[in-house]
Amino acid sequence: MPLPEPGSEAGAAALDRIVRRPADAVLSFDFDGTLAPIVSDPSDARAYPGVTAELSRLAPLVGRLVIITGRPAAVAVEYGGLADVANILVLGHYGFERWEYGGVTAPDPPAGVGLVREELPELLRRSGAHDGTRIEDKGRSLAVHTRGAADPDAALETLRIPLAALAQRAGLTVEPGRRVIELRPAGMDKGSALAGVVADAAEGAAVLYAGDDLGDLAAFETVERLRDRGVPGVTVCSGSDEVTELAARADLVVDGPQGVAELLTSLREAIAAQV
Numbered sequence: 001m002p003l004p005e006p007g008s009e010a011g012a013a014a015l016d017r018i019v020r021r022p023a024d025a026v027l028s029f030d031f032d033g034t035l036a037p038i039v040s041d042p043s044d045a046r047a048y049p050g051v052t053a054e055l056s057r058l059a060p061l062v063g064r065l066v067i068i069t070g071r072p073a074a075v076a077v078e079y080g081g082l083a084d085v086a087n088i089l090v091l092g093h094y095g096f097e098r099w100e101y102g103g104v105t106a107p108d109p110p111a112g113v114g115l116v117r118e119e120l121p122e123l124l125r126r127s128g129a130h131d132g133t134r135i136e137d138k139g140r141s142l143a144v145h146t147r148g149a150a151d152p153d154a155a156l157e158t159l160r161i162p163l164a165a166l167a168q169r170a171g172l173t174v175e176p177g178r179r180v181i182e183l184r185p186a187g188m189d190k191g192s193a194l195a196g197v198v199a200d201a202a203e204g205a206a207v208l209y210a211g212d213d214l215g216d217l218a219a220f221e222t223v224e225r226l227r228d229r230g231v232p233g234v235t236v237c238s239g240s241d242e243v244t245e246l247a248a249r250a251d252l253v254v255d256g257p258q259g260v261a262e263l264l265t266s267l268r269e270a271i272a273a274q275v
């Protein structure tokens with residue numbers, strides 16, 4: 001399978017560098033919408049067929065494989081079947097949690113998460129939440145999903161202001177996403193998480209980041225900043241009709257999780273052809 005061509009010179013140079021010097025490279029991926037297709041019940045999300053096997057084949061060839069997700073790290077490991085992928089680091093809760101070699105480390109969640117847990121059901125009732133709206137309690141944060149509503153976008157709009165007010169009262173930040181609004185602790189995002197990984201990587205290591213949602217923009221910005229400092233970097237958008245902001249900014253746009261799976265295969269084949 002041929003390796004796709006990034007639309008930008010910087011992206012093409014970074015992808016070329018990854019192929020020529022894989023042992024240094026940092027390959028990083030979002031989970032939902034990137035490695036896993038979007039489904040209506042968040043607990044049904046699983047890695048796209050073949051993705052986990054492809055990550056396992058890539059792992060020994062590259063410097064670092066990283067998943068950076070809004071999910072709890074252990075959930076992404078379970079749903080992605082990642083526990084046995086060697087050399088993989090899973091950063092959960094936008095980087096607050098670190099899963100490596102089977103164990104998770106993380107700071108305690110702030111008290112505001114408890115307040116949101118207590119008040120959210122009543123707030124949804126008072127705010128006229130549409131039928132099909134659901135709460136996902138992720139332990140360190142809570143997400144309100146509207147994908148199950150008859151009109152998911154209208155259902156989300158109904159809740160935007162009340163959820164922002166609750167987040168402010170609880171001292172949490174609002175994280176918007178694909179038919180979801182999450183109330184989560186501030187002070188970390190996927191950009192800082194990725195920057196931390198790259199800081200620990202070999203000098204001059206090339207970076208690839210692939211994502212699909214608004215929360216991934218911070219990681220795109222980190223790749224762009226690293227590039228300004230001479231670090232080769234390529235951004236990949238797992239394209240969808242739901243979010244257009246990333247496609248406009250990415251070096252390479254692929255067709256959702258299937259396109260990401262094909263990219264993994266073509267990257268692995270290109271690397272194998274070099275060695």
Ligand SMILES: O=P(O)(O)OC[C@H]1O[C@H](O[C@H]2O[C@H](CO)[C@@H](O)[C@H](O)[C@H]2O)[C@H](O)[C@@H](O)[C@@H]1O
Binds near residue numbers: 030033069178180
């Ligand atoms: O950072 P990610 O790995 O992309 O996680 C972001 C959120 O993903 C999940 O929600 C999204 O995927 C669900 C399953 O496909 C879908 O039902 C929902 O509409 C999407 O927004 C997850 O449930 C959230 O907790 C994550 O924050």
